[in-house]
Amino acid sequence: MSKWKIGIVGASGYSGEELCTILGRHPQVEAVCLTSRQHAGKKLSEVMPKFVNRGGFGDLRFVEPEISTLTASDAEVFFLALPHGKAAEFAVPLLKAGKRVIDISADFRVKSPAVYEEFYGEKHPAPDFLDQGVYGLPEIHREAIRKARLVASPGCYPTSILLPLVPLLKAGLIERDSIAVSSLSGVSGAGRKAETTFLFVECSESARAYGVPKHRHLSEIEQELSSAAKSPVQISFTPHLIPLNRGIYSTIYCKPTAGAEKKIEETLQAVYKNEIFVRVSDVIPDLKNVVHTNFCDISCRYDERTGRILLFSAIDNLVKGAGGQAVQSMNLMAGFDETTALL
Secondary structure, eight states, X not given: OOOEEEEEETXXXXXXXXXXXHHTTOTTEEEEEEEOTTTTTSBHHHHSGGGTTSTHHHHOBEEOXXXXXXXXXXXXXXXXXXXXXXXXXXXXXXXXXXOEEEEOSSTTTOSXXXXXXXXXXXXXXXXXXXXGEEEOOHHHHHHHHHXXXXXXXXXXXXXXXXXXXXXXXXXXXXXXXXXXXXXXXXXXXXXXXXXXXXXXXXXXXXXXXXSOSOOTTHHHHHHHHHHHHTSOOOOEEEXXXXXXSSOEEEEEEEOXXXXXXXXXXXXXXHHHTTOTTEEEOSSOOXXXXXXXXXXXXXXXXXXXXXXXXXEEEEEOTTIIIIIHXXXXXXXXXXXXXXXXXTO
16 A cells, blocks of 8 residues: 655644654655744754654654645645644645645634634634534544545543543433533643743642633534534533643543433443443543553443442543544544554
8 A cells, every 4th residue: 555645734843743753653654744933944853853763754854834835745634733723724725735634723623613713712714614624533433534635633631521421422321411521631731832831830739720611622522412412512621730741631420311320331331342542441540551642541430329420531632632543533534554553
């Protein structure tokens, strides 16, 4: 099988670096374009020494993110590792040029322009293209991803929340109005940027909630949960920043429907028994078992005292929550083995 030629726009951020790490060991891809305004002209290995002696990837030079350069390149698929609002500026001309696009930002995750504006505080930059985006959660939308021209790769919080909840809502096993989520995130989730809030001294030996009560990711979470339940779902969601480099840990509280408490784990086991990257277990997840991997670990407990179900999930925010999941989608789009470069 011939190699797929790929480009990464925003390759010097945390998600971009993770993409370079994963794709650099992928036997069926060839990188032809890496962009970075800050590092244009420099080799990847100069900016990130871990890529020294790593073959073609390490020797590739960053280029300015000029749309004309990208559309004229040999790349068949582009990964967009850019802030929200910026990715659409590249996605639209790339799609018009016949390229396929995997967007790691939030620009094409939310289907409603009005909801996007409500949560992101600005009008959507390309509303005519929202219907083209396939929500890139492979375990839920695998067949649509295979045929997609534009994949909207999910956020890290949504991935950790949707994977446990979607099968249960589809099966009618939990009350739609009972869901509350508390999530913990490592500092890399904020991206590679110089802000006082994310300095080591500000984050070390501390923890804080943020983005409450209406974190941006709620828009895509509730969209996908409502789709699974076939009726509107609203949840309470509180994210927290904790002093770790990477990882997302979510604890989900919900009420089972009448008589469903014993079917929760059984259903999760059945739905994910053939999904290599989702591991359902009796063991409560621990972040140390998923960091630097594309796995999502899930477990559940029934609290007889309160009548609530407790769901626990853990992922690496830069892998299953960003670069790894994007590569999983690319493997589907290209017809490669879905696990290539991810195990």
